Amino acid sequence: MKLLGILIGCALAAGAASNNTVLIRGADVYPVTSEPVKGMSILVLDGKIAEIGAKITAPKGVRVVDGKGLRVYPGMIDSGTQLGLSEIPSIRDTVDTGELGEFMPQLRALASVNPDSEHFAVARIAGITAVMTLPAGSGGGGGGRFGGARQFISGQAALIHTFGWTWEDMAVSGPAAMYVQFPSLGATGGRGGPMPDFIAELAGGTGAQTFTEMMRTYQQEVTKLVDFFDEARRYQKAKAANLPGFVRDLKYEAMLPALDGKLPLAIAAATPRLIHDAIQFADKQNVKIVIMQPRELGSAAAELKAKNIPVILGRVLALPRGQDDPYDQAFTLPAEANKAGVKFAFGTFDNEFVRNLPYQAATAVAFGLPQDEALKAITINPAQIWGAGDRLGSIEKDKFADLMVTTGDPLEIQTQVKHVFIRGQEIELSSKQTRLYDKYLNRQ
Amino acid sequence: MRKPWIVALAALAPLYAQNIVIQNATIMTVTKGTVQGSVVIKDGKIAEVGEKVMMPLNATTIDAGGQYVIPGIIDCHSHIAVDGNVNEGSVSVSSMVNIKDVINPEDISIYRALAGGVTTANILHGSANPIGGQTIVLKMRWGKDAEGMIFEGALPGIKFALGENPKRPGNPQGGRGGTQTVPARYPATRMGVEDTIREVLNQAKAYKAEWDDYAAKVARGEHPRPPRKDLKLEPLKEVLEGKRYVHAHCYREDEILMLLRVADDYGFKIRTLQHVLEGYKVAQEIAASGAGASTFSDWWAYKIEAFDAIPYNAALMQKKGIVVSLNSDDEELMRHLNTEAAKAMKYGGLSETDALAMVTINPARQLGIDSRVGSIEAGKDADLVIYDKYPLSDYAKVQKVLIDGRVYFDRDNDVSGRPAKTLEKQKLIDKEKQSQPKPTGGRRPVG
Numbered sequence: 001m002k003l004l005g006i007l008i009g010c011a012l013a014a015g016a017a018s019n020n021t022v023l024i025r026g027a028d029v030y031p032v033t034s035e036p037v038k039g040m041s042i043l044v045l046d047g048k049i050a051e052i053g054a055k056i057t058a059p060k061g062v063r064v065v066d067g068k069g070l071r072v073y074p075g076m077i078d079s080g081t082q083l084g085l086s087e088i089p090s091i092r093d094t095v096d097t098g099e100l101g102e103f104m105p106q107l108r109a110l111a112s113v114n115p116d117s118e119h120f121a122v123a124r125i126a127g128i129t130a131v132m133t134l135p136a137g138s139g140g141g142g143g144g145r146f147g148g149a150r151q152f153i154s155g156q157a158a159l160i161h162t163f164g165w166t167w168e169d170m171a172v173s174g175p176a177a178m179y180v181q182f183p184s185l186g187a188t189g190g191r192g193g194p195m196p197d198f199i200a201e202l203a204g205g206t207g208a209q210t211f212t213e214m215m216r217t218y219q220q221e222v223t224k225l226v227d228f229f230d231e232a233r234r235y236q237k238a239k240a241a242n243l244p245g246f247v248r249d250l251k252y253e254a255m256l257p258a259l260d261g262k263l264p265l266a267i268a269a270a271t272p273r274l275i276h277d278a279i280q281f282a283d284k285q286n287v288k289i290v291i292m293q294p295r296e297l298g299s300a301a302a303e304l305k306a307k308n309i310p311v312i313l314g315r316v317l318a319l320p321r322g323q324d325d326p327y328d329q330a331f332t333l334p335a336e337a338n339k340a341g342v343k344f345a346f347g348t349f350d351n352e353f354v355r356n357l358p359y360q361a362a363t364a365v366a367f368g369l370p371q372d373e374a375l376k377a378i379t380i381n382p383a384q385i386w387g388a389g390d391r392l393g394s395i396e397k398d399k400f401a402d403l404m405v406t407t408g409d410p411l412e413i414q415t416q417v418k419h420v421f422i423r424g425q426e427i428e429l430s431s432k433q434t435r436l437y438d439k440y441l442n443r444q
Numbered sequence: 445m446r447k448p449w450i451v452a453l454a455a456l457a458p459l460y461a462q463n464i465v466i467q468n469a470t471i472m473t474v475t476k477g478t479v480q481g482s483v484v485i486k487d488g489k490i491a492e493v494g495e496k497v498m499m500p501l502n503a504t505t506i507d508a509g510g511q512y513v514i515p516g517i518i519d520c521h522s523h524i525a526v527d528g529n530v531n532e533g534s535v536s537v538s539s540m541v542n543i544k545d546v547i548n549p550e551d552i553s554i555y556r557a558l559a560g561g562v563t564t565a566n567i568l569h570g571s572a573n574p575i576g577g578q579t580i581v582l583k584m585r586w587g588k589d590a591e592g593m594i595f596e597g598a599l600p601g602i603k604f605a606l607g608e609n610p611k612r613p614g615n616p617q618g619g620r621g622g623t624q625t626v627p628a629r630y631p632a633t634r635m636g637v638e639d640t641i642r643e644v645l646n647q648a649k650a651y652k653a654e655w656d657d658y659a660a661k662v663a664r665g666e667h668p669r670p671p672r673k674d675l676k677l678e679p680l681k682e683v684l685e686g687k688r689y690v691h692a693h694c695y696r697e698d699e700i701l702m703l704l705r706v707a708d709d710y711g712f713k714i715r716t717l718q719h720v721l722e723g724y725k726v727a728q729e730i731a732a733s734g735a736g737a738s739t740f741s742d743w744w745a746y747k748i749e750a751f752d753a754i755p756y757n758a759a760l761m762q763k764k765g766i767v768v769s770l771n772s773d774d775e776e777l778m779r780h781l782n783t784e785a786a787k788a789m790k791y792g793g794l795s796e797t798d799a800l801a802m803v804t805i806n807p808a809r810q811l812g813i814d815s816r817v818g819s820i821e822a823g824k825d826a827d828l829v830i831y832d833k834y835p836l837s838d839y840a841k842v843q844k845v846l847i848d849g850r851v852y853f854d855r856d857n858d859v860s861g862r863p864a865k866t867l868e869k870q871k872l873i874d875k876e877k878q879s880q881p882k883p884t885g886g887r888r889p890v891g
Contacts, residue, residue: 090747119745319776323552324869326862327559327779352745359783363836413786413838434745436790439757440724441763 013419020047020401020424023058027405030233032074032379042072044401047424052395065405065426067323070418073410074374075129075402077382078357079312080292080347083120083133084163086172089351098136099155103228105254107155110134110174113167119351121431124162126355127404127417128405130172130392132347132382133158134266135179143273152225154179159267159386163194163422176386177259177266177290182278183221185214186271222277229285232259264288266312272419275300279307284444290385293349294320297333301340303317310343310385315350316360334377335368345382363412374411400424463487463500466830469508474515474797474805475819476583481563483513487488487827488849493526493820511843512835514800515819516527516563516827517781518807521691521718521771523568524553524778525593531570532577533613536630536640539602540675541577543567547590553775554593556852558584561829561842562778564595566811568718571693572608574631575638576603577692578679581811583827586852599812601689601715602679606699607749610637638702645710649678655681689715691738695749697725704733714812718771720761722752725765737809738759738769741784742791758802759792764827769807786836791820796836825849 029040029052043051043058058064091303096112113133123131135155145270156175158208166263177343236419257263267289269278275291276299282289291304293314304311326332337344346361348354361374383393391400404410405419420427464485467870471479471493481495484503521851523530527548532538545609546566557565563584569577581598614632631637654671660669661668682688690707694700707714714735717723721744723730723737739761740873744753754760762768770785772778781803788799808818826849833840 013789087750118751122744317557317780318777324865327556327858352743356742363780366833366839366841383571412839414789414836416790421853432752432791433754433756436752436754437760439722440727441756441760443725443728 004236014017017241019426020423022063022065022421022426023067023399024067024072024403024419025056025058025404028071029395030071030073030375032375033394036071040069040072042395042401042403044421044424047399047401049395049397049399051395053151055080063324063426065152067405070397070405070407071409072403072405073127074379074392074399075379075420075422076127076357076410077345077386077393078128078131078348078354078378079345079382079385080349081123081131081133081444082137082351083123083131083352083354084115084117084160085109085135085165086137087114087117087119087349093174098151099133102151102224103153103251104155105153105178105258107135108158109133109156110158110160110171113170114205115166118432119354120162122433124420124422124427125417125429125434126357127403127406127410127420127429128162128354128406129420129422130159130161130359130383131354132176132266133160134385136181141211146180152185152221152223152228154156154181156263159388160352161422162332163427164249164411170187172388172392173386174323175257175263176388177264179292180225180253180267181272182267182269182281183218183225184274185218185442189395195367202213222281225286226281229255229259229287239301258287259285259413261286264290264385265389266290266292268292269293270299272296272298276303279303279309282309283307293347294333295330297340297342301337301342301437305341310342310345310381311337312382312385313337313344314345314347315353316363317356331367332363333360334374338369338373343381343385345377347384349437352431358411359413362413365411371411376390445595454805462849463503464506464826464846465499465503466506466508466513466645469511469513469830471513472800473802473820473837475609475821477797478530483820483826483877484851485827485846488826489821490820490824490826492822492863496563506844507832508830508843510832511774512833512840513820513824514561514782514829514831514835515804516817516829516845516847517803517866518813519557519562519565519767519771519772519778519781520716520769520807520810520813521568521641521805522557522565522775523570523773524565524775524777525551525567527551529570532630532813533572536573536574536610537575537644537676538569538577539644539677539679542567542580543569543577544580544600547580547582547593549588549590549593549890551601552841553778554584555586555853556775557778558586559842559847559858560657561831561835562784563780563827563829563845563847564808564811564813564817566691566807568691571603571605571609572613573607575644575680578602578688582815583847584849584852586678593762595813597813597816599687601691602683604641604690604692604703604714606637606692606703606746607634607692607696609693610640634699634702637699638706641703641706642709643729644677644680645684645706648684648708651677652681652684659767664850685709686712691716691718692809693718695719695721696752697722701726701729704735707733715812716769716867718775721750721757723766724754724757724760725752727761727766730761731765736769736806738766738771738807738810741770741787755787755791758788760792762794762798762802764789767806767809768802769810770802771807780838782831782835782840783838786838789836796840798829799836830871 028038030036041056043056082097085096134157157177157179159172159176160170231253232255242403243293267278269275291311320329365371365374382391383389401421403421406415408415466483484492484497527546532541568579579601581595582593583595613629631640642830663811680828699849716736718736718738722735722738742755758768785803788794805818808814828846831843843855
């Protein structure tokens with residue numbers, strides 16, 4: 001009889017408490033979109049936040065997590081990764097970013113995401129619950145470090161959860177942006193960024209080219225990009241007119257959501273001049289854009305603010321661009337963006353350092369960014385920028401229960417992440433790294 | 445004619461032999477606990493540390509109220525201040541070349557490292573060869589010449605390298621997806637790396653025997669002909685004699701153990717294992733050998749030999765009795781080693797002091813300079829960093845950095861000096877623009 005009772009009890013518990021239903025009780029809740037509140041409980045039902053309140057009675061059989069002395073934050077979002085697409089950068093066979101071809105809008109990052117990449121576990125146990133995964137690396141394009149031709153459109157970036165059985169299961173939004181690499185002057189963009197304009201101008205070029213030649217190449221490339229958009233527009237019209245003999249084209253088809261302003265273009269542009277040109281381009285094309293990885297904002301900051309164009313800032317812990325630039329140039333860029341009223345989020349742009357996302361944000365705080373803005377830039381801002389502000393990025397009713405429970409301020413290195421929930425499911429806090437640690441800590 | 449002399453002396457006075465007292469600070473000495481109080485600096489050395497101190501005459505005071513003082517950070521693995529390539533990769537053994545010969549004191553990375561609290565760095569040859577070039581310890585004395593940067597009396601070292609990097613030139617693919625443009629160079633495997641090291645140590649041992657024999661004969665009053673000096677073997681002879689440290693780049697447990705056993709066979713010690721990302725797997729063997737370990741906090745997965753790297757490596761090795769330091773190997777990372785130390789608290793739960801030791805006294809021990817630097821104690825060099833906030837946090841900023849009791853970095857001065865620098869730069873640009881020939885559409889008129 002006793003055994004039967006236990007079995008029935010278990011069955012009931014299992015039935016009532018699916019693995020994405022949980023009550024976090026008595027924690028300090030930091031919703032990000034509103035003021036923190038002490039001693040609150042959060043009820044998660046079927047993967048979504050059902051209720052936030054001081055006193056919530058746990059439905060029968062619901063798993064209860066004691067949040068006493070702990071804080072609950074929304075899970076963090078990294079706006080620039082290659083998670084699932086790149087495992088070991090030095091081994092080509094493990095890298096799926098940087099396809100060949102100049103205009104490749106039809107490529108989908110999402111369907112090449114390997115859900116079992118070791119990087120996901122390392123990132124999610126640090127509290128990173130969603131990421132943008134990009135079809136190209138920073139700079140260069142067309143194969144990234146493995147070489148290849150200049151690339152203009154790299155494909156569709158995906159916003160994904162860092163946990164799921166399949167890429168379909170992980171997807172927040174399949175195409176969350178079209179990744180565009182704006183032409184750059186003289187050298188490749190990205191982390192290193194192109195040569196500062198005035199140096200190229202003074203030097204009369206980069207050595208291989210004179211400045212006039214560089215400008216000509218640059219303008220030719222911009223024209224090439226414009227031409228492709230114009231072709232896509234003609235395709236759009238032809239399709240709408242339903243002309244006889246219309247042939248479906250996968251490249252142009254992929255461009256339609258971008259042309260309709262439904263899908264933002266994530267445009268990599270490093271310098272004020274390139275940002276300015278990218279904005280002009282977007283204006284003419286009437287498309288929505290997000291500027292990726294600027295190294296300097298300067299005069300472009302006011303333009304970005306005026307046109308409500310958001311920015312994804314790359315690594316804060318980065319070297320200054322020029323020899324004579326201030327040593328803290330990259331550290332102060334987020335504060336500069338904030339002061340100018342530009343909306344921004346952070347991206348790490350390197351799988352290896354995704355888990356350090358909050359520490360990049362913290363460095364920006366040390367150099368003038370208000371702490372709450374830093375927190376927004378890794379939670380609600382990226383959610384909104386990537387079109388998921390209604391589902392991710394804050395602790396609000398009906399949003400996905402992507403949560404991290406911590407011992408303190410998540411921007412502080414010493415803070416420990418105690419629980420992570422992705423769509424309400426508690427994540428086992430283990431990775432390849434914790435398993436190796438446990439194994440060798442106990443080595444005979 | 446006394447006047448110019450006095451003026452010159454007065455100008456020099458703030459630079460040398462100045463007495464400074466840093467007051468009202470939280471002083472994290474690393475070796476003697478944390479003290480609320482003052483640090484007294486006399487003649488470039490720490491004279492006193494305590495709650496109440498004797499104020500020396502004519503001392504300048506630095507009010508560090510609410511701020512933190514730690515020992516100058518020591519980076520046990522860096523390649524800054526090297527003029528040109530850090531690799532002489534054309535040969536398997538490049539022990540004849542010396543980083544000391546190619547120091548560039550004007551490398552801006554020196555100033556940036558200073559601004560991140562680094563006062564001393566171990567400048568290494570690259571990892572292209574099983575046995576690489578000779579290494580040198582520098583102090584970040586920005587503004588001095590190459591000679592003035594060298595850490596006086598620090599034992600020089602030599603770089604060894606194991607694994608993927610030294611075998612890459614032997615790989616027909618060139619490794620890292622690159623293209624091979626030079627003829628393949630032995631070795632191409634880890635087996636060959638071991639052999640390369642053994643072969644040359646074998647030569648060095650024979651070379652040392654020749655010189656020992658010569659010395660013995662001289663001691664007996666004979667007049668033998670001295671052996672021919674071999675510039676490749678000379679530094680390795682010094683290794684065998686314990687007069688030069690071996691800093692060995694390594695990743696995987698197999699190669700780490702291999703090198704420890706090779707060193708046993710040839711009767712010398714590995715001073716530091718560098719990177720040593722799988723050190724945690726063979727921690728007891730490393731501890732038994734007496735080698736130090738200098739690693740990254742959390743780098744991983746950038747190549748296959750770094751795929752088993754774990755952020756707990758530093759803490760785990762420390763727990764098993766190894767002297768561990770955290771290094772940068774990178775001019776950017778070098779600027780925040782304080783937070784790399786904080787990661788050893790997060791991953792593996794080290795105490796604040798043990799973590800801070802990994803970027804101060806531990807690298808000092810590994811470089812044999814711990815009697816001079818690495819902690820805040822009376823008698824040591826006044827190499828100090830002042831932070832505005834608790835330094836084991838990303839919220840902290842370096843305010844001032846002192847080396848030998850002289851302020852080499854001051855954030856306030858750096859920031860306040862910027863408008864003048866921008867103006868100067870603009871003037872130079874304008875001047876340069878004017879001196880440039882105007883671009884013309886067509887041919888220049890002749891005559």
